Amino acid sequence: MLGVGASAVAEPESGAEAVQASFTEILRANQAMVFSIAYHFLRDRTSAEEVAQDVFLQLYRSLGELRTEAHVTFWLRRVTSNRCIDFVRKRKRQATIALEGAGERRGSRAGELHRNTA
Secondary structure (H helix, E strand, C coil), X not given: CECCCCCCECCCCXXXXXXXXXXXXXXXXXXXXXXXXXHHHHCCHHHHHHHHHHHHHHHHHHHHHCCXXXXXXXXXXXXXXXXXXXXXXXXXXXXXXXXXXXXXXXXXXXXXXXXXXX
């Protein structure tokens, strides 16, 4: 696991405290990069912040698997890009469902009105 200020494998001083210190350092060093990638991809500040938060939550859960600073940087770039793609897919799927649902309701209501007037 990454130690505070270490670029290679380091033994944690005291489990949870070392993980927290390492995570905090990684967060501070990379939050601008993660937000920049997300904002460039999504073009929406709120969405970019949401994706960045998800990425860092996933980082916290996966911190024990990452061995070097280079690995962390690569991992953050890859996960941020993938999360942005997932976010756009989800947004498109929700828009499609909303449009399809609106058409059905409008059509069924028009059909009811037509039946009532006949």
